[in-house]
Amino acid sequence: MKFLFNHINNFIDQDITIEDLSEKLIQLGHENTFDQNVIDIEFTPNRGDCLSLLGIARDLGAFYKIKQIEFYNSEIREYDINFKNTIKETCPNISFLKIDIDATNSNYLPYLEDYFDNFGLNKNNFFTDISNYLSYELGLPTHCYDATYINDNLLILEDIEADKGIEFETLLDKKIELTGKNHVFTINNKIINLAGVIGGKKSSCSKDTTSVIVECAYFKPESIIGKSIKYDIQSDAAYKFERGVDPELQEKALRRFAKIVQDHTNIKSIELYSEIDLKKDIKINLDEKNVNSILGTKISKKEYTKLLETLGFVCLDNSVEVPSYRSDIKSQNDLAEEIARVLGFDNIAPQEINIKSQTKEKVDLNESTIKSFLIDKGFNEVINFPFSGEELSNSIKVDNPLDSNKSFLRTSLRESLIQNLTYNERRQKDIIKIFEISDVYDSHEGQINYKKVLGLVASGRKGHNYKNFNNIIDENYLKSVFKDFTDTKIEFSQVDRSEIQSKSKYPIFLLEIEVSNLLKGAKDYVSVNKTLYDFKKYKPISEFPSTNRDLSFLIKDKSNLQELDNTILNFDNELIKEIFMFDYYLNNETNAIKAGYRIIFQSDKKTLVDAEIDSVMNNIISSCLEIDSIEIPGLK
Incomplete structure (x- = not known):
């Protein structure tokens, strides 16, 4: 969220620089960047109280004297x-x-x-x-x-x-x-x-x-x-x-x-x-010894209460009264985090901790092989937030969640994958092949259980090529994909479209299977792609609509198809997101080829208008028509 530095500075009863402000905010856990008079602050989902000038000022009260806002004080x-x-x-x-x-x-x-x-x-x-x-x-x-x-x-x-x-x-x-x-x-x-x-x-x-x-x-x-x-x-x-x-x-x-x-x-x-229905104030036991135990610090009760009071907490004899705006504070762990933020995590001396080792089933030895296989088959890996807002009878609740609306560990990958699919469908993606490998957790009779699961969701066209463009993903197709990898029986479920808020009508198929079960019938597989760790640089996903344009070519001499393919597929323009051949027909009698190409346009900055797209299309057409024996039927 963006703020004007001078607006924040107006709350502070001393002169500070934007660099000083940035440093203090980072110590408080608020990552930020600044440019001239504007500071852009990133807040975690559980800190809705900070989404304002007043909210930032309250947090900065740990370091500065904060001025009061003027209100209308006359009788109403x-x-x-x-x-x-x-x-x-x-x-x-x-x-x-x-x-x-x-x-x-x-x-x-x-x-x-x-x-x-x-x-x-x-x-x-x-x-x-x-x-x-x-x-x-x-x-x-x-x-x-x-x-x-x-x-x-x-x-x-x-x-x-x-x-x-x-x-x-x-x-x-x-x-x-x-x-x-x-x-x-x-x-x-x-x-x-x-x-x-x-x-x-x-x-x-x-x-x-x-x-x-x-x-x-x-x-x-x-x-x-x-x-x-x-x-x-x-x-x-x-x-x-x-x-x-x-x-x-x-x-x-x-x-x-x-x-x-x-x-x-x-x-x-x-x-x-x-x-106004005033609720009872939330109170937590005032226990600086417990907080010292959590943090590995040795602060006194007097110092403990003083630090909390700078953040708006009210410290009584035996309890801490939580401000109404801090809905994220519920336990001693939360209070310990508040102290750590003010002290500065880097200023707390590290201490060695001893955790008893647990025997973990070695089911992830071939996890990279599964990933390589799915990537070879055109799937994309996602990494989702491991928490859920859905409470089931066997859910494990997190004491101090980052987002109070997602306070349970996932018992399944289904919810996350459906959200991934919806996000992509709303951005006009007509091929969705997504997978995730992650641990899921549940509890039974006080015992915490976990297992590593492969989750997969697929919908839309089989591929952006002339062989698969008009073929829709179905259960048979997905099962045939996995036959190349494992003899394990794979069962897909179909997701009801009523669950999805999008305009797409393609059927949706979902798979969840324990990695250990998948690997039991695994065959030897050698990836045809580069290493998993040859990552491309992250590019933000555009929020602006995409537009498609199609070109249909008549190639009278099929020997020129390769030159056409190279010319159009390698055409470089920042507005072009993807180019592929979606139609192909060879006339064996005349040796002529009909080929259809789709060009997908999208800007990261604005909604494109026809004139901008037409300009690029004209350049593509001109380049292609320079090739011998190439025509565009119907082109005027």
Whole structure:
């Protein structure tokens, strides 16, 4: 996530350099890079509390004195809104702020103007701009409704479950079909907001809005997870709710919203409504001896409590009170990690540890052979996160997971492989052959068990060549592949397409088999490819759509096919992702060949337009037509 250095620096009560800031953040576990006034920080999934200026400042409190944010401190009368919350289990805390102003102001103060100018962001309208900045500053999303639309109508926060799609037009003018279970705000049975994700067009603010209702809520992460991906929406709100926001910040966030409004215009009236279900504070035993045992340190109780208090913890006589925004802190191990971050892992003297060795079955001696075999057959290896959000009766729970939404060790590779397949299908890949070899874990009667498993998922065309282009992957094809490697009986399962959120219609086949069982019937196999460790440099996957163009050639003298093949397959252009021959026909009577080539275009930077593609295609055609006896039928 990107931040302006001067915005972070404004929180710190002393002068520091961006180099100083970068070094401290790295010590705290936040990898980062910086360029001039912008610092880009990478946060682990369990640190949703850091996705804001305030969150970073709280962590930096371990090293610096942090300035306080200014809030609207005048009295606010109670808002008598006609509102009903039917999902208090997943949205226990929600507040609404109604503000009427004399007039909007497009001349923003520097702290607000810098946010848009330095990040190159487009302004929308006065209230929405403040809402977007507030999410950046405090990490808590808010949503603005034009108050004239809401009026005195009953506003309901509810669950809807739809078998058939319900059309909803977002404030970004995108129409989506809501399916399954969703949290929504409704008026008169009409959806005006996909809760926690994005608002609706009809109730949104405009540049003329002078009366606004600002909604600020806490949604439990599991109720929001996956919605933005499902509906293909870029949502900062969903991103933050999924990672966990402060469940007790709603009223303060709205008072900060009011303060920013007050900084820019005259407030005529202001009202506040809140539904707050305060949970009991999370407390952990104050036990510095235990933490010293975990870390191998010798810090005193006084030093221990002082370090925790710099990070916002409240230390009582016998317990540590965890701040509401630190949902990732649950155990002594978590507190030990907090101490280690402040001390600096490099500053803790290493100590030798002794672990009893366990006998491990040697089933991975030929693991590299399996990988080589599958790569030779056109499969790609993936390495997935070894944790899952799915809790089964035999799952093993991790005490301090990096991501609280994935707190169990995988008992199967299926979930990860289906996610891999979905990711690729959404990026228009028509050949998916993926495998993973990894340990999976379960528990039985207190005993932890593990086994090494080969997982494989396949769907789409058999290959990008004229022999396989029109042939679809099926179970017989996959079984024939493995016959070259093992006599072990291989059984594939077919995945129901209803599980996958993509437009592809190809059947999906999945395999999970213990490596030891696969190797029992293994044959001698010598790889035809280079060593597994001859890696290519990583290239990011483009998020922009690809485009295909086909060329059909008539080669009157088949001896010129090789020259055509070399010319077109070796044509170099940064917009070309792949070229292959997908059609071939030899006329034995005339000795002429018809050959079809597909060129796949894709940019890493933008969506390509026809003119850019046409320019490259014209160069390819010109090069090919210079070869004797080559024609493109129908070319004008």
